[in-house]
Amino acid sequence: MGHNRIHDHGDQQHYAGHRLYIQGRYQEQTTNNIHNYFPNQSTNQPTELLISLNKMTGSRAFFIPVFVLAIAFHSSMVHANFPKSMYFNWGAHHSSILGNGDDLRLVLDQTSGSGIQSKRAFLFGSIEMLIKLVPGNSAGTVTAYYLSSTGAKHDEIDFEFLGNSTGEPYTVHTNIYTQGQGNREQQFKLWFDPTANYHNYTIHWNPTEIVWYVDSVPIRVFRNYESEGIAYPNQQGMRVYSSLWNADNWATRGGLVKIDWTSAPFVANYRRFRARACKWNGPVSISQCAIPTPGNWWTASSYQQLSYSQQGQLKWVRDNYMIYNYCSDFKRFNGQMAPECSKPQF
Numbered sequence: 001m002g003h004n005r006i007h008d009h010g011d012q013q014h015y016a017g018h019r020l021y022i023q024g025r026y027q028e029q030t031t032n033n034i035h036n037y038f039p040n041q042s043t044n045q046p047t048e049l050l051i052s053l054n055k056m057t058g059s060r061a062f063f064i065p066v067f068v069l070a071i072a073f074h075s076s077m078v079h080a081n082f083p084k085s086m087y088f089n090w091g092a093h094h095s096s097i098l099g100n101g102d103d104l105r106l107v108l109d110q111t112s113g114s115g116i117q118s119k120r121a122f123l124f125g126s127i128e129m130l131i132k133l134v135p136g137n138s139a140g141t142v143t144a145y146y147l148s149s150t151g152a153k154h155d156e157i158d159f160e161f162l163g164n165s166t167g168e169p170y171t172v173h174t175n176i177y178t179q180g181q182g183n184r185e186q187q188f189k190l191w192f193d194p195t196a197n198y199h200n201y202t203i204h205w206n207p208t209e210i211v212w213y214v215d216s217v218p219i220r221v222f223r224n225y226e227s228e229g230i231a232y233p234n235q236q237g238m239r240v241y242s243s244l245w246n247a248d249n250w251a252t253r254g255g256l257v258k259i260d261w262t263s264a265p266f267v268a269n270y271r272r273f274r275a276r277a278c279k280w281n282g283p284v285s286i287s288q289c290a291i292p293t294p295g296n297w298w299t300a301s302s303y304q305q306l307s308y309s310q311q312g313q314l315k316w317v318r319d320n321y322m323i324y325n326y327c328s329d330f331k332r333f334n335g336q337m338a339p340e341c342s343k344p345q346f
Contacts, residue, residue: 040284084115084242085273087117094265104273106244107265108134115243118275120277121149123237123289124298125277128202131161131242132269133170135195137165140248140259143268146202147238155233156208157203161194163266165257171323172196174212174220178231180238184219184338187324188317204279205297207234207290209305218306218314219321221345230340234290237280244268306346314346 029256031162062098064303079099088095091114106114126272127147134141141163149157152221156177161170192199192215202213210233212220224232278289278296292299306314 004162032292033194052212054329070225082270082273085120085275088114089117089241090115102272103269104337106143106268106270106271108244108246109264110261112293113243113245115241115245117242118240121237121239121280122147122275122277122297123234123280124201124206124284125173126204126277126279127240127277128272128274129193130198130200130244130271132196132271133161133194134266134268136161136246137166137260137263138195138266139165139257140246141244141266142247143242143244147203147205147240148177149236149238151180155179155236155238156182157238158204159201159212159232160272172214172219175344176222176233176260179231181231183326184222184340185324185326186322188219188321189323190214191317198269204298204303205233207301208303211306214279217317218310219317220341221306221314223305223343223345225340225343228343229338230343235286237285240273242270311346 003141013172023108082104083099083101086104091107091112094109094111094112095105097104104116106116108114127208129145130141132146133143143161143163146156146157146158146160147153154177155279156175158173158175158177160173160175172190174186174188175182176184200215202216204213207224209221209223211218224234226232226234227243246259248257276297278285278298279287289296290299297303329338330337
C-alpha cells in the first residue's frame with residue numbers, strides 16, 4: 001500500500017497517512033519492555049523489579065518479578081533531555097519543552113496540532129516514553145507514538161491512542177508496517193486511567209521479535225518469521241515520532257463523535273524519553289546492530305522470547321482488554337489471513 005505521509009497544516013507539514021480499518025471501512029490516519037522507568041534505579045545495572053498490578057480483574061493485586069538486563073554501551077543509550085534528542089516537526093508555535101528539558105507538551109487547538117521526532121534513527125533496542133494523555137473530553141483526538149523509516153517501502157511500529165468522550169476509555173491502537181505493508185491492527189482498552197498520571201509505553205525491538213509494553217506489561221508480540229517468507233523490519237533505521245492531531249473524521253466511533261472545540265486546547269504531556277537502542281549509521285548498521293555481543297544487549301537469549309510470567313501477562317491482557325485483532329477478522333480479509341496469524345507470538 002502506498003504511504004501518503006504529507007498533510008499540510010498551514011506552513012507546517014505533518015507526517016500522515018496510512019489507512020486504518022475501523023468499523024467495516026478504511027479511514028485515513030496518522031501513524032504513529034521490559035525496559036521501563038525505574039525510579040531511583042540505574043539502567044546501567046542489572047535490576048530486579050517487583051511490579052504491582054493492583055487494578056487487575058477481580059481487584060486482585062499480583063506481583064511479578066521481572067529481571068532486566070541492561071548493559072550500557074556507548075552507542076546504544078540516548079537518555080533524553082528532549083532538546084538534545086528530539087525536535088518539533090510541526091506545531092512548535094504552541095507546544096513547549098519544560099523544566100530542564102525532561103518534560104514536553106504537545107498541543108492541539110483549532111489552529112493546528114503538533115508533533116516531534118527524534119534527531120537520530122535507530123535499529124533495534126528499547127524505545128520508551130512516559131506519557132499522560134489528553135484528559136476529559138478527548139473525542140476526535142489522536143495521540144500517536146511510533147517508530148518509522150521513510151519511503152514507499154517503509155517500516156513502522158505504532159502506538160496510537162484514540163480519544164473518547166468524558167468518562168469513556170481510550171482505545172490503544174497498535175500496528176506494524178513491513179516494507180510498506182500494514183493492515184496488522186490490534187486494539188485494546190487499558191486497565192487504568194491513562195490521563196490521571198504518566199504511564200510508560202515501550203517498544204522493544206530486536207532481531208527476534210517486537211514487543212509492545214504498557215507499564216512493563218506486554219500487550220502484543222510480533223516475532224521474526226522471515227525464514228518462512230514473512231517480512232520483518234530489520235533492514236531500515238527508524239526515527240521516533242509523536243504527534244497530537246485532529247482525527248474526528250474517524251477516531252471516535254468511526255467519526256460519529258466530533259471534537260468539542262470548547263474543550264480546547266487539548267494537551268498531551270511527555271516525560272523521560274529514552275532510546276536504549278543501536279544508532280543507525282546507514283547499511284553497515286544492519287549487521288552491526290544485530291551481532292550478538294554484550295554491547296548489543298537486546299540480542300541476549302533472555303530477550304528472544306517472553307518469560308513464562310510475561311506470557312501470563314500477555315494472555316491476561318489479550319483475554320480481558322483486546323477489542324480488535326486483524327487475525328480474527330475473516331470477513332475483512334475474505335478468509336485470506338496473514339501468514340503470521342497462524343504462528344506463535346510470544
